[in-house]
Amino acid sequence: MSPASPIVVLDSGLGGLTVVRELRNSLPHEDILYFGDTARLPYGSKTALTVGGFVKQIINYLLPFDPKHVVIACNTATALALPQVRSAFPGLSISGVVEPGAKAAIVAAGAKQVPTIGIIATEATVKSKAYERAIHRRRNHARIVLRPTPLLVPMIEEGRHPGDPLVRLAIEQYLKSMLQHGIDVLVLGCTHYPVFKDVIQKMVGGSVVVIDSARQCADDIAARLKGANLLRSAESAPGDARDVINQGTLRCFVTDDPDRFQRLAPRFVGVEIAPPTWVSPDELYGPTRGGDGWRLNVPA
Amino acid sequence: MSPASPIVVLDSGLGGLTVVRELRNSLPHEDILYFGDTARLPYGSKTALTVGGFVKQIINYLLPFDPKHVVIACNTATALALPQVRSAFPGLSISGVVEPGAKAAIVAAGAKQVPTIGIIATEATVKSKAYERAIHRRRNHARIVLRPTPLLVPMIEEGRHPGDPLVRLAIEQYLKSMLQHGIDVLVLGCTHYPVFKDVIQKMVGGSVVVIDSARQCADDIAARLKGANLLRSAESAPGDARDVINQGTLRCFVTDDPDRFQRLAPRFVGVEIAPPTWVSPDELYGPTRGGDGWRLNVPA
Numbered sequence: 001m002s003p004a005s006p007i008v009v010l011d012s013g014l015g016g017l018t019v020v021r022e023l024r025n026s027l028p029h030e031d032i033l034y035f036g037d038t039a040r041l042p043y044g045s046k047t048a049l050t051v052g053g054f055v056k057q058i059i060n061y062l063l064p065f066d067p068k069h070v071v072i073a074c075n076t077a078t079a080l081a082l083p084q085v086r087s088a089f090p091g092l093s094i095s096g097v098v099e100p101g102a103k104a105a106i107v108a109a110g111a112k113q114v115p116t117i118g119i120i121a122t123e124a125t126v127k128s129k130a131y132e133r134a135i136h137r138r139r140n141h142a143r144i145v146l147r148p149t150p151l152l153v154p155m156i157e158e159g160r161h162p163g164d165p166l167v168r169l170a171i172e173q174y175l176k177s178m179l180q181h182g183i184d185v186l187v188l189g190c191t192h193y194p195v196f197k198d199v200i201q202k203m204v205g206g207s208v209v210v211i212d213s214a215r216q217c218a219d220d221i222a223a224r225l226k227g228a229n230l231l232r233s234a235e236s237a238p239g240d241a242r243d244v245i246n247q248g249t250l251r252c253f254v255t256d257d258p259d260r261f262q263r264l265a266p267r268f269v270g271v272e273i274a275p276p277t278w279v280s281p282d283e284l285y286g287p288t289r290g291g292d293g294w295r296l297n298v299p300a
Numbered sequence: 301m302s303p304a305s306p307i308v309v310l311d312s313g314l315g316g317l318t319v320v321r322e323l324r325n326s327l328p329h330e331d332i333l334y335f336g337d338t339a340r341l342p343y344g345s346k347t348a349l350t351v352g353g354f355v356k357q358i359i360n361y362l363l364p365f366d367p368k369h370v371v372i373a374c375n376t377a378t379a380l381a382l383p384q385v386r387s388a389f390p391g392l393s394i395s396g397v398v399e400p401g402a403k404a405a406i407v408a409a410g411a412k413q414v415p416t417i418g419i420i421a422t423e424a425t426v427k428s429k430a431y432e433r434a435i436h437r438r439r440n441h442a443r444i445v446l447r448p449t450p451l452l453v454p455m456i457e458e459g460r461h462p463g464d465p466l467v468r469l470a471i472e473q474y475l476k477s478m479l480q481h482g483i484d485v486l487v488l489g490c491t492h493y494p495v496f497k498d499v500i501q502k503m504v505g506g507s508v509v510v511i512d513s514a515r516q517c518a519d520d521i522a523a524r525l526k527g528a529n530l531l532r533s534a535e536s537a538p539g540d541a542r543d544v545i546n547q548g549t550l551r552c553f554v555t556d557d558p559d560r561f562q563r564l565a566p567r568f569v570g571v572e573i574a575p576p577t578w579v580s581p582d583e584l585y586g587p588t589r590g591g592d593g594w595r596l597n598v599p600a
Binding site for chain 2: 038039040045046047049050053150151154155157158165166169170173255256257260280281282285
């Protein structure tokens with residue numbers, strides 16, 4: 001592993017691309033491998049055993065690329081599986097999105113001894129209590145108001161825009177009880193949600209700080225790589241060719257429908273992407289398939 | 301295979317239980333094995349290759365129970381994969397939900413030569429054109445208005461009730477253009493949708509016939525089993541014990557979170573269910589796993 005090694009970013013689908021967008025802004029020279037597990041998304045309604053297994057398979061598949069860092073750019077997968085994934089790959093630097101988001105929430109809460117922090121996330125992330133733990137480790141007396149918001153991901157995946165009346169009504173319903181609690185900070189605890197950040201900010205009002213976990217996650221990775229002397233610098237190419245040669249690349253892998261992924265990706269990452277590589281979920285389970293790729297006991 | 305063999309009903313999640321409810325009403329003596337692929341749901345945004353592979357794995361897993369019939373109780377899986385699944389299991393009687401729904405739509409259209417038939421379904425079902433083909437085979441000149449309605453499944457899975465303002469607004473948005481076309485019949489082209497049937501019927505008005513594909517599918521299975529002399533009759537048990545002994549059983553298998561499935565199931569099937577059996581997706585891929593169930597190349 002060297003500074004030239006890629007950063008792996010993985011997610012259940014498109015949401016993690018908001019982390020890629022932030023990474024490309026702050027670390028434009030880095031090569032990024034993105035894996036979207038679109039055949040098995042969403043992770044948000046599934047268990048730790050299942051999601052942990054999926055993530056381990058994906059990392060295993062990408063190990064031959066010798067990544068210098070792996071980011072689980074999915075709040076659900078981070079909340080449910082980060083410790084089990086880390087212990088499965090002891091030599092690998094792996095981070096998630098929950099800790100950076102929790103840290104930023106505490107910074108935003110400022111000097112307030114008992115801040116009220118709201119968090120919206122998937123059902124699985126809420127149930128995991130990962131954010132409560134991460135926040136209470138930093139400020140014991142913080143009041144935490146959690147709300148699962150399971151329709152936001154399918155609304156974003158459907159391509160709905162923030163101005164859609166259905167989107168506004170859903171966000172209003174989800175935030176209503178939260179606003180009655182008088183929150184100081186609102187954490188967008190899912191990497192899909194930054195797509196609706198502006199309408200959410202408007203709805204909670206200017207006095208509430210809205211934390212975008214994608215942004216915080218990218219800052220966290222930059223600090224880790226710098227600390228490990230693994231940042232790829234612009235200096236390694238000579239003269240005028242420097243900027244062109246050292247512009248980092250983005251390569252995407254998906255487990256289903258590369259066309260759909262390529263079509264929807266710009267909304268999340270902010271630029272057009274090259275056609276993704278398709279990886280059959282079958283491939284993730286290992287090399288011992290039958291002739292047609294499926295284990296069939298019936299006569300052909 | 302005999303009349304005592306079970307009927308297999310499979311789906312991506314909970315929706316296919318609406319078919320089970322209808323089957324239990326019309327064929328109360330039958331044993332039913334239900335498989336909900338909750339680790340990999342939803343199927344509605346995925347491709348034929350992926351969904352077809354999932355369905356073949358599930359049938360393969362259930363073959364040892366010697367089913368007398370397999371129902372793909374999921375419009376997406378039927379639309380994308382029925383032919384490939386049938387040819388993978390040539391000895392097995394397999395049916396889906398699209399043909400019965402299309403047939404019922406034509407019956408409901410009555411003598412009208414050019415009826416207008418509306419269909420709401422998942423993105424994948426709409427794209428597959430399976431309903432168009434099935435309807436045009438029966439009435440060449442029928443006008444068809446298709447509308448993908450991808451938020452209805454997550455709304456139902458979230459446990460939202462038909463009276464929820466968000467549900468009403470979503471259905472209104474989805475049906476608006478359809479009503480402008482002046483439809484005669486509306487097909488609920490997803491086995492989840494019967495949960496919202498009443499509010500949909502109210503919104504389209506009494507003159508539009510709403511076709512519930514779950515109901516039609518159950519009628520179709522009853523006719524197939526009768527034709528093959530495979531119906532299980534109440535007569536095979538003696539005297540007063542008849543009703544008790546011959547009450548068919550329902551056994552459920554899921555690939556993720558049996559508790560959640562058991563909690564939400566009554567909404568679809570109309571009765572409480574026994575705890576489902578958990579089947580790891582790993583098991584579906586075959587017996588060649590590593591010691592901890594995952595293929596890991598890293599040292600432990």
